[in-house]
Amino acid sequence: MSAASFNPRAIAAIYRFEMARTWRTPLQSIVSPVLSTSLYFIVFGGAIGSRMQEIDGVPYGAFIVPGLIMLSLLTQSIANASFAIYFPKFTGTIYELLSAPVAWWEAVIAYVGAAASKSILLGLIILLTATFFVPLRIEHPGMMLLFLVLTATTFSLFGFIIGIWADGFEKLQVIPLLIVTPLAFLGGSFYSISMLPPFWQTVTLFNPVVYLISGFRWSFFGLADVSLGVSLGMTLLFLAACIAIVGWIFKTGYRLKN
Amino acid sequence: MLLRHGPAVATPANLTYMRSMHAPSTPPIISVSGLSKTYATGFSALKSVDLAIKRGEIFALLGPNGAGKTTLISIICGLVRPSTGTVTADGHDIQRDYRAARSAIGLVPQELTTDAFETVWATVSFSRGLFGRPKDPALIERILKDLSLWDKKDTQIRRLSGGMKRRVMIAKALSHEPRILFLDEPTAGVDVELRQDMWQMVRRLRDDGVTIILTTHYIEEAEEMADRVGVISKGEIILVEEKAELMRKLGKKQLTLQLQQPITGVPAALADFDLRLSADGEEIVYTYDTQADRTGITTLLQTLSEAGIRFRDLSTSQSSLEEIFVNLVRERA
Numbered sequence: 001m002s003a004a005s006f007n008p009r010a011i012a013a014i015y016r017f018e019m020a021r022t023w024r025t026p027l028q029s030i031v032s033p034v035l036s037t038s039l040y041f042i043v044f045g046g047a048i049g050s051r052m053q054e055i056d057g058v059p060y061g062a063f064i065v066p067g068l069i070m071l072s073l074l075t076q077s078i079a080n081a082s083f084a085i086y087f088p089k090f091t092g093t094i095y096e097l098l099s100a101p102v103a104w105w106e107a108v109i110a111y112v113g114a115a116a117s118k119s120i121l122l123g124l125i126i127l128l129t130a131t132f133f134v135p136l137r138i139e140h141p142g143m144m145l146l147f148l149v150l151t152a153t154t155f156s157l158f159g160f161i162i163g164i165w166a167d168g169f170e171k172l173q174v175i176p177l178l179i180v181t182p183l184a185f186l187g188g189s190f191y192s193i194s195m196l197p198p199f200w201q202t203v204t205l206f207n208p209v210v211y212l213i214s215g216f217r218w219s220f221f222g223l224a225d226v227s228l229g230v231s232l233g234m235t236l237l238f239l240a241a242c243i244a245i246v247g248w249i250f251k252t253g254y255r256l257k258n
Numbered sequence: 259m260l261l262r263h264g265p266a267v268a269t270p271a272n273l274t275y276m277r278s279m280h281a282p283s284t285p286p287i288i289s290v291s292g293l294s295k296t297y298a299t300g301f302s303a304l305k306s307v308d309l310a311i312k313r314g315e316i317f318a319l320l321g322p323n324g325a326g327k328t329t330l331i332s333i334i335c336g337l338v339r340p341s342t343g344t345v346t347a348d349g350h351d352i353q354r355d356y357r358a359a360r361s362a363i364g365l366v367p368q369e370l371t372t373d374a375f376e377t378v379w380a381t382v383s384f385s386r387g388l389f390g391r392p393k394d395p396a397l398i399e400r401i402l403k404d405l406s407l408w409d410k411k412d413t414q415i416r417r418l419s420g421g422m423k424r425r426v427m428i429a430k431a432l433s434h435e436p437r438i439l440f441l442d443e444p445t446a447g448v449d450v451e452l453r454q455d456m457w458q459m460v461r462r463l464r465d466d467g468v469t470i471i472l473t474t475h476y477i478e479e480a481e482e483m484a485d486r487v488g489v490i491s492k493g494e495i496i497l498v499e500e501k502a503e504l505m506r507k508l509g510k511k512q513l514t515l516q517l518q519q520p521i522t523g524v525p526a527a528l529a530d531f532d533l534r535l536s537a538d539g540e541e542i543v544y545t546y547d548t549q550a551d552r553t554g555i556t557t558l559l560q561t562l563s564e565a566g567i568r569f570r571d572l573s574t575s576q577s578s579l580e581e582i583f584v585n586l587v588r589e590r591a
Contacts, residue, residue: 007357013387017376024375092371096430099335099365100388101357253339 010102011110018084018114022121029118030125033072037126040068041133044190055192056223061134066217067189068130069123070151074184074209076122077152078176081115081159086166104250108160115156116149123148137220143228144219150235151212155180157242164249183209188217193225208238285349286310287438287469288334293343295329295493303329305493306343311438311471316464318480318501319473320583321490327473328368330490331440335365348437361389364436368443368473370423374416378407381415382429389434401429405459421452428459439463441472445479457483477580487579491587504582511576513544513555515562515569525565531558542569 022029045061052060088094097107130136138144159176166172187209193201204210205226215231218224224231248254288311295304304326311317321327332338334345336356345352350359373381382398402408405425410418415426424444431439441460445453453476460470460483474480480487480501487504489497497504520539531554534543542562546553562569 005357007390009387009390009392013384016387017380017384020380021375091373092367092369093373095335095337095365095367095371096385096388098337099360099363101360101390102388103357 007102007106010100011106011113014097014107014110015114015117018111019117022118030122033076033122034125034129037068037072037129038133040064041130045133055195056221058221058223059134062136063192063217063221064190065127065130065134065136066220067187067213069126069148070187070209070213070216071181071184071189072126073119073123073148073151074155074180074212075176077115077119077155078159078162078180080118081112081156082163082166082172082176083159084111084115085160085163086172089163104247107250108157108246112153112156112160115159116152119152119156120148123152139222140219144216147212147216147219147231147235150232150239151216154235154239154242157239157246161242161245161249164254180209183207184213188213188225208234211235284313287313287348288471289346290330290334291344293330293333293345294341295326295333295338296341303493304333304340307490307493307495309488309495309498311469312486314464314467314469315485316460316470316472316483317486317488318484319471319488319490320477320480321473322587325490326493327490328442329493331365331442331471331473335363335440336360357390361434362437364431364434364439366424366427366431366439366441366444368446370420370427372415372423372426375414377412377414378402378418378426378429379411381426382433385430386433391434397435398429398433401432404462405429406455421448424448424452424456428456432463436468438469438471441470443473443475445474445476453479477583481579489583489586497586501579505576505579510545510547511553511574513546513558514573514575515542515544516540516571517542518568518570521567525567527561527565528558531561 041061044064048060054060055063085094088097127136162172162175186204187207188204193204193210193214196204211226211231211234214225215228215235218228218231288309290307290309293304293307293309294302296302307326307330309330319327319330329338333340334347334352336352336359345359347359348362350356350362352359376384379398379402382401383393383395386394386398399408402411405428407422407425407429410422415423418426428441428444444460445456448456457479460472464470472479472483484501487497487499487501488495517540521535522539524533524535524542532545534545535541536543544555544558546555
């Protein structure tokens, strides 16, 4: 082939390869999260939510929908992307990617694109499932999709970084389980941070997930814990930081070529 | 592109190689210059290696474990960053012009690293796409048929035998029609029959114009296949030579005479010859230099006759590449 400066066929090949895994394991990829979400709605929305007041005029069952979607989006984006790049490292098949005429940014587009696609699909499935349990309104569908795509992309990049950094299955799990899940739970998935005492409200503002959930919830109900601009800005900041780290990884060959 | 069946004969590719051997001006297809690699642990795997691979040849890289064979291949193929030095593949710098350089190269690594759940067809097609080549089902079909994988095309790789997996890895490496093929220990752990098949396949690829660089522990493999041999030891290339020339230069020949009557000692008249008498006194082995102006065989036979020593049979043998290799590495140790 000619020494092209762009290899779209490689991006397509990796993307298709990664997406194929989703279709091969529908129980794990689709049925399992739908079941989990249904359980959340039955427990939080039905059993507990029926005894709770509305939050800012939104029934509790509906209020938790954006947080639930974000929770799955964060964890699944990280899991999808980290596994996608870690597994070839683990099995040794990464030799083929490293020896192919593929730029680092092309590999990132393919792997992160596939991971984000899967989690966006999952988020939409959860959203669809939620409509069977609670009445939902989406006031700003464009912004909802924007937050969905930005968050999925950002956390897929974050997962990609974890997948490269990890040199064992424990490391692969440690950040998602010990950091991301607690941050998601404490980031207002199931409550408004205005419900917290003032001190903890301030502490919570150091949690980046707060901004994602707040902005995403705004797109549904028009209400937010922090302003939309701040939410969007923080999301883009995190995205830029992840891109910079991934660029550094490929430039230096960190844990890939040394 | 590849894998035509039939005996290895004088093909255009063969002729290209033969011409390149006698035309020093022909640029090498791979040029390694001052290449060093020191890992983060401080281990120096390569020490200023210079190497030129000729277009269309089969080049065997020999060396003991840890000599730097795989590091050298890994750098050329883009898997490992060099500490210093430059490499060009098919005229392209592997770092500045990595897309063009890597497009020319196919790699079959030593380890059997394949996706477990993909089918043979899917994984080989994936490789072609990864290297930026358009879909070509007819080509993939031909490769799979040539490698006796066609009836396994819809089988998941995890269900294949080790030998079949090795073929799959070769099919993946060939899927983008490389001009240079690296085979890192291609027949490690495969049975004799498959090894013969692979040797045939490598020859057919060479006949089709593919330059092949193989590393191997099996000296017989290099002896059987290579046009040239390079020996690497402790991160340094200690020798690069045409295989036939190497064996001629470094190979010692031995003449074995089986005597009609056993003798108890070598007669004094034969003291100038490098002779060894067997323990039972029934065999004399004469070691001589094939490079010498005179081998001394005629004089030896005359002297034996004059001493009244008759022999009933004789045979000659030549050093194998393995012996040459072992001696070379031992000298450097």
